[in-house]
Amino acid sequence: MTAVAGSTVDVLDVDRIRQDFPILQRTVRDGRPLVYLDSGATSQKPRAVLDAERAFYETANAGVHRGAHQLAEEATEAYEQARARIAAFVGAHADDLVFTKNATESLNLVAYACSNATAKAAIAPGSVDPRFVLRPGDSIVVTEMEHHANLVPWQEVCAKTGATLRWIPLTDDGRLDLTELDRLVDDTTRVVSIVHQSNLLGTVNPVAAIMARAHAVGALGVVDACQSVPHMPVDVASLDADLIAWSGHKMLGPTGIGVLWGRTEVLDAMPPFLTGGSMIETVRMEGSTFAAPPKRFEAGTPMVAQAVGLAAAATYLDDLGMAAVAAHEHRLTGYVLERLAVLPGVRVVGPTSNVDRGSAVSFAVDGIHPHDVGQFLDDRGVAVRVGHHCAWPTCRRFEVPATTRMSPYVYNNEADIDAAVEAIVGAQEFFGVA
Amino acid sequence: MQLESLYQDIILDHYKHPRGRGAIAHAAGESHQVNPTCGDEVTVQVALDADGGLVIGYEGQGCSISQASASVMAELLAGGSPEQADTARAAFMDLMRSKGAGEPDEEVLGDAVAFVGVSKYPARIKCALLPWVALQDAEAKAGIAAGVPQDEEGRTA
Numbered sequence: 001m002t003a004v005a006g007s008t009v010d011v012l013d014v015d016r017i018r019q020d021f022p023i024l025q026r027t028v029r030d031g032r033p034l035v036y037l038d039s040g041a042t043s044q045k046p047r048a049v050l051d052a053e054r055a056f057y058e059t060a061n062a063g064v065h066r067g068a069h070q071l072a073e074e075a076t077e078a079y080e081q082a083r084a085r086i087a088a089f090v091g092a093h094a095d096d097l098v099f100t101k102n103a104t105e106s107l108n109l110v111a112y113a114c115s116n117a118t119a120k121a122a123i124a125p126g127s128v129d130p131r132f133v134l135r136p137g138d139s140i141v142v143t144e145m146e147h148h149a150n151l152v153p154w155q156e157v158c159a160k161t162g163a164t165l166r167w168i169p170l171t172d173d174g175r176l177d178l179t180e181l182d183r184l185v186d187d188t189t190r191v192v193s194i195v196h197q198s199n200l201l202g203t204v205n206p207v208a209a210i211m212a213r214a215h216a217v218g219a220l221g222v223v224d225a226c227q228s229v230p231h232m233p234v235d236v237a238s239l240d241a242d243l244i245a246w247s248g249h250k251m252l253g254p255t256g257i258g259v260l261w262g263r264t265e266v267l268d269a270m271p272p273f274l275t276g277g278s279m280i281e282t283v284r285m286e287g288s289t290f291a292a293p294p295k296r297f298e299a300g301t302p303m304v305a306q307a308v309g310l311a312a313a314a315t316y317l318d319d320l321g322m323a324a325v326a327a328h329e330h331r332l333t334g335y336v337l338e339r340l341a342v343l344p345g346v347r348v349v350g351p352t353s354n355v356d357r358g359s360a361v362s363f364a365v366d367g368i369h370p371h372d373v374g375q376f377l378d379d380r381g382v383a384v385r386v387g388h389h390c391a392w393p394t395c396r397r398f399e400v401p402a403t404t405r406m407s408p409y410v411y412n413n414e415a416d417i418d419a420a421v422e423a424i425v426g427a428q429e430f431f432g433v434a
Numbered sequence: 435m436q437l438e439s440l441y442q443d444i445i446l447d448h449y450k451h452p453r454g455r456g457a458i459a460h461a462a463g464e465s466h467q468v469n470p471t472c473g474d475e476v477t478v479q480v481a482l483d484a485d486g487g488l489v490i491g492y493e494g495q496g497c498s499i500s501q502a503s504a505s506v507m508a509e510l511l512a513g514g515s516p517e518q519a520d521t522a523r524a525a526f527m528d529l530m531r532s533k534g535a536g537e538p539d540e541e542v543l544g545d546a547v548a549f550v551g552v553s554k555y556p557a558r559i560k561c562a563l564l565p566w567v568a569l570q571d572a573e574a575k576a577g578i579a580a581g582v583p584q585d586e587e588g589r590t591a
Contacts (some may be wrong), residue, residue: 029436293552304481315442330452369496371496371497371498371499371561372441372497372498375437378439379436387471387472391474395473401473401474401496430437430441431446432446434448
């Protein structure tokens with residue numbers, strides 16, 4: 001086992017966990033050990049995930065939901081078992097879980113369901129559920145800390161339907177400023193789509209309270225859970241949302257698979273995004289009817305091996321215990337904040353208190369552009385993300401062109417943070433700003 | 435430590451002490467270029483003086499490579515002919531494609547030879563090219579450039 005019994009929750013045995021990740025054994029830039037602190041961008045993969053994908057291809061690969069042969073049966077079973085396993089990871093029913101290419105597609109699926117419904121309603125009123133129909137005068141509410149994936153699709157929906165985009169502003173310490181929530185989310189609001197944990201600031205938002213407000217005005221509640229599902233115990237029901245999106249590759253799973261969870265009744269009422277094979281009920285030249293969810297939202301050959309890999313990742317994380325994962329990250333986040341707080345010329349962009357805060361810690365180093373900070377860290381073997389983190393408006397809010405970001409995960413320890421901090425000090429000396 | 439090849443002293447010096455930075459009075463053409471992955475921004479303005487030499491102004495914000503590149507370029511090409519700018523730009527783009535193996539001609543590129551190390555870091559090449567692409571675009575808008583347009587990797591369309 002990779003967890004050691006502790007007083008309240010298990011404590012992660014990081015040395016043991018690291019052995020499960022082949023890539024962490026490699027070196028970079030002239031033989032330096034890899035210090036990977038970029039899990040907010042994508043996580044590394046344990047051998048169990050790689051083995052599960054390989055085993056699927058080696059023993060059961062076939063097209064799913066069709067074919068009369070044994071392999072087709074086994075592949076279908078593997079795909080649907082993976083769905084059930086991932087659903088169990090978040091306390092959901094398997095039929096409420098839709099597989100997509102990634103979280104960006106999950107969010108676009110919802111956005112396109114709205115614009116498709118709006119287009120259909122213009123031609124045949126009554127043919128679609130009115131909750132998805134948007135008109136001039138309607139509003140969609142997001143926050144100023146959204147990843148572009150939960151911003152640009154809604155801007156596009158507004159451009160197509162005449163609805164207005166509103167956003168919840170931020171406080172100087174990187175929290176949502178909810179003082180005007182009841183004004184921003186009012187009876188014109190049809191969709192409220194917010195991030196659970198900010199990928200740039202690390203802030204964990206009070207999602208359930210905002211969803212309650214959305215439901216009070218009859219709006220759909222959507223949550224981007226990309227940075228929360230991998231890092232803390234998430235029970236979909238407890239968020240009180242209608243739709244929740246997240247990606248596989250940030251939770252130790254493969255790239256090429258994302259998830260959209262929806263309440264049964266909402267998915268039932270929602271029109272499709274991508275259409276074609278697999279998602280139909282009947283097809284005639286004159287028109288078609290669509291399958292029940294989740295198949296309605298899974299047009300074409302699905303990503304079976306990736307689903308199997310993602311299920312293995314869910315099992316791996318459940319074996320560690322998500323409470324233990326969250327406790328581990330909370331401790332590491334506290335350590336990062338503590339070390340950065342005493343570095344002259346370094347400023348955290350986002351909450352500096354380790355309360356309602358995840359492990360993604362962005363910072364600015366006075367006098368050194370983030371690109372140059374990242375380059376120097378890379379030379380020391382420390383992999384971090386630099387740039388605007390697909391949250392350009394959030395950077396503008398904090399008047400930084402970009403930031404450097406550390407985002408530790410289950411395989412990181414204090415020594416990794418020390419290596420990063422030493423490299424930051426080294427960069428300050430190198431660029432002559434110390 | 436390979437960083438010295440990337441951050442040669444000339445580059446750091448231009449970054450800390452940019453030459454000729456600022457807007458010009460009567461720009462004939464202007465181009466704003468952004469590196470969307472990291473937010474580097476450079477605006478280059480251009481005009482011709484009475485002798486047919488280039489007058490170059492620039493502003494921007496971003497990493498040391500992008501900002502030093504703007505300074506080096508402006509210093510190298512200001513007062514020179516559009517033909518000289520075309521020649522230098524072609525040489526600089528070749529250098530950026532050289533994966534660290536280029537042998538740049540200092541007669542053509544001046545301080546820009548110091549960017550040879552940048553070509554070993556694929557993520558930084560775009561930073562270095564940003565002002566050069568901006569100048570090319572500004573010249574085209576001003577009707578100065580006679581050369582064939584190239585994209586930021588130096589390929590002709």
